[in-house]
Amino acid sequence: MPEAPSDRTPSSPFRRHLLMGMAALPAATLLPRLARAAEKPTAEVNTTGLAVTDDTVTCGILHSLSGTMALSETGATEAEKLAISQINASGGVLGRQIKVVQEDGASDWPTFAEKARKLLASDHCAAVFGCWTSASRKAVLPVFEQLNGMLYYPTFYEGLEQSKNVIYTGQEATQQILAGLNWVNKEKGAKTFYLIGSDYIWPRTSNKIARKHIEGHLTGCKVVGEDYFPLGSTQFNSVINKIKLTKPDVIYADVVGGSNVAFYKQLKAAGIDLKKQTLMTISVTEDEIVGIGGENIAGAYACMKYFQSLDNPNNVAFVAAFKKMFGEKSVIGDVTQAAYLGPWLWKLTVEKAGGFDVDKIAAASGGVVFDKAPEGYVRIHNTNHHLWSRTRIGLAQADGQFKVVYETPDLIEPNPFPAGYQ
Amino acid sequence: MSKIVMNSNAFMTRKDVVCFGVLAVLLLAVFPTVLDPFRLNLFGKYITYGFVALGLVLCWGDTGILSLGQGVFFGLGGYCMAMYLKLEASTVEATKIQSTPGIPDFMDWNQLTELPYIWKPFHHLGFAIVAIPLVPVVLALVIGFAMFKRRVGGTYFAIITQALASILTILIIGQQGYTGGVNGITDLRTLDGWDIRTDGAKLILYFGSAILLLASMVLAQFIRRSKLGRILVAMRDKEDRVRFSGYDVASFKIFVFCFAAALAGIGGAMFTLQVGFMSPSLVGIVPSIEMVIYCAVGGRTSIFGAIYGTLLVNYARTTFSEDLPQVWLFAMGALFIAVVMVFPDGLAGIYRRYVDPHVERLLGVTRKPAGQITTSDTASAVVE
Numbered sequence: 001m002p003e004a005p006s007d008r009t010p011s012s013p014f015r016r017h018l019l020m021g022m023a024a025l026p027a028a029t030l031l032p033r034l035a036r037a038a039e040k041p042t043a044e045v046n047t048t049g050l051a052v053t054d055d056t057v058t059c060g061i062l063h064s065l066s067g068t069m070a071l072s073e074t075g076a077t078e079a080e081k082l083a084i085s086q087i088n089a090s091g092g093v094l095g096r097q098i099k100v101v102q103e104d105g106a107s108d109w110p111t112f113a114e115k116a117r118k119l120l121a122s123d124h125c126a127a128v129f130g131c132w133t134s135a136s137r138k139a140v141l142p143v144f145e146q147l148n149g150m151l152y153y154p155t156f157y158e159g160l161e162q163s164k165n166v167i168y169t170g171q172e173a174t175q176q177i178l179a180g181l182n183w184v185n186k187e188k189g190a191k192t193f194y195l196i197g198s199d200y201i202w203p204r205t206s207n208k209i210a211r212k213h214i215e216g217h218l219t220g221c222k223v224v225g226e227d228y229f230p231l232g233s234t235q236f237n238s239v240i241n242k243i244k245l246t247k248p249d250v251i252y253a254d255v256v257g258g259s260n261v262a263f264y265k266q267l268k269a270a271g272i273d274l275k276k277q278t279l280m281t282i283s284v285t286e287d288e289i290v291g292i293g294g295e296n297i298a299g300a301y302a303c304m305k306y307f308q309s310l311d312n313p314n315n316v317a318f319v320a321a322f323k324k325m326f327g328e329k330s331v332i333g334d335v336t337q338a339a340y341l342g343p344w345l346w347k348l349t350v351e352k353a354g355g356f357d358v359d360k361i362a363a364a365s366g367g368v369v370f371d372k373a374p375e376g377y378v379r380i381h382n383t384n385h386h387l388w389s390r391t392r393i394g395l396a397q398a399d400g401q402f403k404v405v406y407e408t409p410d411l412i413e414p415n416p417f418p419a420g421y422q
Numbered sequence: 423m424s425k426i427v428m429n430s431n432a433f434m435t436r437k438d439v440v441c442f443g444v445l446a447v448l449l450l451a452v453f454p455t456v457l458d459p460f461r462l463n464l465f466g467k468y469i470t471y472g473f474v475a476l477g478l479v480l481c482w483g484d485t486g487i488l489s490l491g492q493g494v495f496f497g498l499g500g501y502c503m504a505m506y507l508k509l510e511a512s513t514v515e516a517t518k519i520q521s522t523p524g525i526p527d528f529m530d531w532n533q534l535t536e537l538p539y540i541w542k543p544f545h546h547l548g549f550a551i552v553a554i555p556l557v558p559v560v561l562a563l564v565i566g567f568a569m570f571k572r573r574v575g576g577t578y579f580a581i582i583t584q585a586l587a588s589i590l591t592i593l594i595i596g597q598q599g600y601t602g603g604v605n606g607i608t609d610l611r612t613l614d615g616w617d618i619r620t621d622g623a624k625l626i627l628y629f630g631s632a633i634l635l636l637a638s639m640v641l642a643q644f645i646r647r648s649k650l651g652r653i654l655v656a657m658r659d660k661e662d663r664v665r666f667s668g669y670d671v672a673s674f675k676i677f678v679f680c681f682a683a684a685l686a687g688i689g690g691a692m693f694t695l696q697v698g699f700m701s702p703s704l705v706g707i708v709p710s711i712e713m714v715i716y717c718a719v720g721g722r723t724s725i726f727g728a729i730y731g732t733l734l735v736n737y738a739r740t741t742f743s744e745d746l747p748q749v750w751l752f753a754m755g756a757l758f759i760a761v762v763m764v765f766p767d768g769l770a771g772i773y774r775r776y777v778d779p780h781v782e783r784l785l786g787v788t789r790k791p792a793g794q795i796t797t798s799d800t801a802s803a804v805v806e
Contacts, residue, residue, distance in 0.1 A: 066751050104747040109606060109701045111743075114464060118744065121460040135701065138608040142698050146619050160531055199596060200604045205531060230592060231604065417519060 045094055045355035048148075051124040052356050057096040059084070059343070060103065060119035062130030062140070067107025068232075072257070073132045075287055076154050076339035077102075078326050080129045083343035086321070093347045094356075101125060109139040116140035120147040126356045127152065129342040132335070134158060134201055141166065150358050152342030155335050156282070156304060158205035159416040164362045167345060168386045170338040171305050173206045174418045176282050178213055179391040179408050180303030184250055185218045187406075188278050192224045194248035196239055196255060196263075199228035203254040206282060209421045210252060216420070224248050229255065234262035240270045251279040260288050264296045274299030274396075285333025286400060294400040306337040306375040307394045307402040318374040331400065337374050341387075344370050345380065379411065386414030433647050436785060441726050442639070449632040459621045466628035466696045468736040472635050473689025475717040475728040476642055477682030482714070483722035484646065485678050486658030487575065491583030492686050492713050494590050495558035497705030499687025501594075501601075502557055504700035505541060506550035507610035507618075526607070532599030540600070547614050554691040555684040562683035566676035573672070575661075584707055591706040606701020610694070618695055631692045638685055639725050645681070646725070654678055719761050721770025731769050 042054050051058035061080050063073035084098045092098060101123045103115035112131065119125045120143065127150045131137045134157055144151050144165040151166045159172035184190045193214050197203025207226060214221045224246045227239045236259075243251060255263050260283070267274070279300040286308050289297060308319060308331060318340065322332055345368060350356055353364035366382040379388045388411040394402025434442070453465050474492045482488050514523045520530040525537050543549045565586065569579055594601045602608070610618070617623055645651050656664045657671055665671045694700045703709070720731015738757060742750035765771045 065747050102747050104743050104750065106743065109699070109703050110467075110697055113697060113699070114467070114740070115743075117460055117463070122458070133604075135605040135703075138605045139699055139701070142609050142611075142619065158531075160527075200598065201528070201531060204598070208533070230595060 040094060040354070046126075046357065047355070048357050048359075049124060050126045050356050050358075051099075052096065052126060055092075055096055056099045057093055057126050057356060058099045058101060058123055059346075060101050060123060060125035060128040060130065062103050062105055062112065062115055062119060062128055063132060064107040064136075065102075065104040068257070069105075069107040069132055069136075071291075072287065072335070073105075075331075075333060075336035076130075076132060078330070079154075079322070079332070079336045079340035080343055082322055082325050083340045085325075087343055087347050093350050094354075098343070105130070105136055109135050112136040113139045113143055116143040116149070116151075117147070120144070120149040125149065126350075126358075127343075127346045127361070129154075129339065129346075131155070137161075137166075148358050150346070150361055152346060154339035154342060156338070158202045159418070160205065162384050162386075162416050164385075165358070166385060167342070167365055167380065168414075168416075169341045169345065170335060170387075171389060171391070172386055172414050172416045173202075173209050174415050174421060175386075175389060175391060175412045176304055177206060177210050179412065180280055180282065180301075180393060181210060181213050181218065183303075183393055183406050184278065184280055184301070185221060188249065190249035190278060191221050192246070192248045193221065193250045193252050194224055194243055194246060195226040196236075196251065196253045197228050198231050198233070198254065198256045198259060200231060203228065203256070203283075206254050207252075209418065212421045229259060231257065231259070233259050236263045236266045237270070240266055240272065243272070244270070249278060251277065253279060253281040254283045255281075256283050257288075258291065260284055261291050261293075264292045264300075268296050280393075284396075285335065286331040286402070287333035287336070289396065289400045290331060294396070294398045297396045298398040300396045301405075302394045302396060302402055303391060304334040304394075305389045305391055306334045307392060307404055308332045309394070309401045309404060310375065310392075311404075312374075312376060314372050314376065315374040341370060341373055341378065344373070349380075377411070381414050384414060384416055386416060388413060433644055437781070438643065440781075440785065442636070445639075445726060445729065446636055449636065450629065454625070454628070459624060462628055463624045463696060464736075464740060465733070466624065466631050467693060468733050469628075469631045469635050470689040470693040470696065471713060471716060471736060472729045472732045473638060473692070474682075474686045474713045475720065475732045476635070476638055476725055477685035478714060478717040479722060479725050479728045480642055480645065480651075480654065481678050481682040482717065483724075483728075484651065484658060485654040485675060487675060487679060488580045488714070489583045489679070489682065489710075490580045490707070490714060491585075491587040491710050492682065493705050493707075493710035494583075494587050495562065495683040495686035496690040496693070496709070496713070497590065497594075497700070497702070498558045498561065498690065499554045500690030500694040500700040500704060501607065502544070502550055502553040502687070503691035503694040504607040504610060505544040506547060507613060507694065508607045509537075509541065509545055510614070511609060511611040526602070527609075528602045528605065528607075529599055534599050538600050555687045558683040558687035558690075559680045562680040563676065566672075566679045570672040570675040570679075575675075584710070587705065587707045587710045591702045594702040594705060602701070604702060606699055606703070608699040608701075610698050613695065619698060624696065627692070627696050631696065634688065634692065635729070638688070639729070642685075642725055650674070650677075715758060719758065719768050721768030721773075723767070724770035724773075727768055727770025727773065734769070 042052055046052040061077060063077045064070050084100060087093060088097050101119060103119060105112040105115055119128050129152045131140060131153050132155050137153055141163060145163060149165060152169055153166055154169050156170040156176055157172060195207045195210060197207055211223050214223055225242055281300055281302050282304060284302050319332060323330055348370055349361050349365050349368050352368060353360040365380050365385060368380045371377045376390060381388060390408045390411055392404050393406040395405050396402055454462060457465060474496055478492060508526045512524065512526045517523045517527060520527065522530055522535045525534065569582065595604050612618060618627065653664060653669060653674055657674060661671055716732040716735050717728045719735050721727030739754060742753040746753060761768060
């Protein structure tokens with residue numbers, strides 16, 4: 001079989017620019033340590049037949065480049081490539097340059113499983129960065145567990161999962177939801193909530209958690225409505241009428257993908273002004289606003305761990321490097337940032353473990369710290385392979401960005417199997 | 423004329439035996455020795471689509487009923503198998519972290535506290551094996567009865583089958599507590615205690631699929647060469663004449679539609695076993711149309727063409743998408759357009775025009791006036 005064109009790192013003049021843009025990044029400080037690590041012989045760092053040579057290590061990127069998910073997954077792909085090129089420019093991992101094999105999951109779950117199997121069984125990838133939807137992750141999970149691969153999964157998701165072979169770099173549902181509900185209850189005095197979601201596992205689980213929290217932990221609060229719409233649905237008039245009748249303090253929305261465009265436009269057309277009616281979403285990032293249009297969603301609150309507008313040196317450098325590589329107009333959403341963490345966390349874990357073997361990586365992942373993350377300091381949980389992270393609330397602006405209005409004081413512990421919320 | 427018809431009435435000509443032999447050697451000897459386990463597993467997956475393509479040859483190529491909903495039957499067969507496997511994987515032991523141990527994980531996430539009634543029989547392997555062809559057949563029977571008895575055909579039938587594919591997808595996604603929703607039924611482990619995830623199991627499943635496919639092809643060949651097969655072709659070309667000759671056209675159509683559905687169901691079940699999950703993305707309109715494309719590329723009037731077409735299109739799909747991840751869909755599109763523009767009869771057409779004459783000379787067979795069963799052949803067979 002001909003191999004996929006593998007090395008997609010940018011050409012050298014480009015890389016020079018990148019290096020200069022990255023002066024603020026952590027890589028430089030790690031260089032001396034790397035030089036030492038590179039002396040480790042391949043036989044010692046790779047005892048399980050991974051694609052590791054004396055100067056390269058092969059990793060896979062597995063996202064949808066075609067089909068309905070391509071639009072969402074492009075950002076994640078780009079962020080992973082950026083991280084990999086930065087790691088390579090700073091000396092690689094244990095002195096080895098990362099070679100990338102990219103595969104197209106084509107928004108099709110069996111294809112994801114097939115490509116995952118190819119990346120592990122044929123290409124012997126040391127790690128794979130990829131997947132976006134829960135369905136694609138569920139499809140590849142048995143493959144990773146059977147062939148003992150390592151997947152870095154970037155999307156915020158419903159939880160209820162934990163695997164030795166997956167590092168979840170996005171937030172699980174309780175991390176994303178609880179702090180936001182507390183804030184809106186305290187700051188906005190919200191008592192009544194209307195839950196609206198797309199009809200699949202993530203919104204249903206998220207709303208279940210939200211409902212338990214609202215009814216069980218926030219005094220005097222209740223859910224006045226809960227509705228679901230098929231993926232891709234564009235008719236929200238009925239629920240908008242119900243909202244007008246029940247007049248909830250907060251519309252709590254986890255509508256995903258293209259449906260968002262119709263939802264926010266119809267809300268606006270129905271005369272619901274988001275500056276007066278509080279709306280909190282956990283599914284709209286800067287990427288989605290490009291489609292929705294900033295003027296249609298301005299005034300809504302989004303609750304997640306990262307916004308492009310975060311003002312810290314790590315993020316400023318990250319946004320600059322991203323725009324330099326992929327164009328001034330590119331936007332960076334929560335998942336894109338989480339995807340960027342994947343290669344860095346893997347690199348740090350490999351260095352901590354002193355080798356590429358998946359079993360060692362899985363064991364060493366707990367406690368790995370990446371303090372130069374654009375979202376700020378993150379740490380992999382000691383046991384459950386999710387990340388400790390802050391949750392932030394952003395106010396949507398007409399220009400398509402969010403203004404951060406709140407951030408949790410502490411990192412929130414990931415809890416994929418939340419007791420009392422199931 | 424009648425002489426030729428009698429001659430080709432034999433269930434298999436020497437040429438057919440050779441064709442079967444070549445395909446059998448290819449599937450059972452060449453692929454397993456040349457391909458590594460990963461690639462062989464992929465071919466095992468392609469073979470499962472071959473069942474659908476085979477059904478389409480009889481249904482569409484011979485009888486002229488274009489069904490754009492074969493994914494429905496493929497999916498039903500696959501789901502029947504997946505439900506059995508999922509129950510086997512969801513032991514109380516394996517699911518003890520759930521609120522209700524012993525039911526499939528997605529039911530627990532959807533707040534179901536006991537196993538729904540439709541799931542209960544799937545505890546038994548025997549029931550699942552019977553259900554795999556039977557559920558698709560029953561659905562095909564209902565649709566066939568409703569449509570063909572009312573003489574709905576052609577484009578209208580195609581549209582209705584497409585609507586069916588859409589309806590079933592929405593149903594599966596909407597009823598996620600019972601079906602696993604958009605994620606499908608995943609994380610399948612064992613078949614009656616036998617681990618289906620190992621390389622050895624995959625090899626056995628590959629051979630199982632290949633042998634089942636060859637057997638199905640023999641059966642299809644038998645039907646095509648029987649009087650029944652000739653009536654099917656006659657109905658495609660001159661339905662009214664067949665009806666006026668006293669045949670109940672609708673019953674024959676229902677039969678062939680059900681036959682294609684059963685084949686698709688078996689393919690779906692083998693798919694589930696080899697890929698390890700089933701999801702609505704294999705049921706909808708897009709996969710249904712793709713399956714028609716496999717058949718069209720191979721040649722819809724040739725069972726061999728359809729199988730080679732399925733293998734080739736899927737192999738191309740895998741190869742293009744690996745080598746050109748950014749633009750592979752364009753390459754696939756170009757392939758389809760090229761085949762349909764240049765060779766409307768697909769690969770089988772190319773074979774008949776350029777290869778067949780040489781093969782016949784080698785085998786010492788005198789050539790019939792036309793390489794395929796033609797209207798005049800069949801009409802005379804039916805009338806005489």
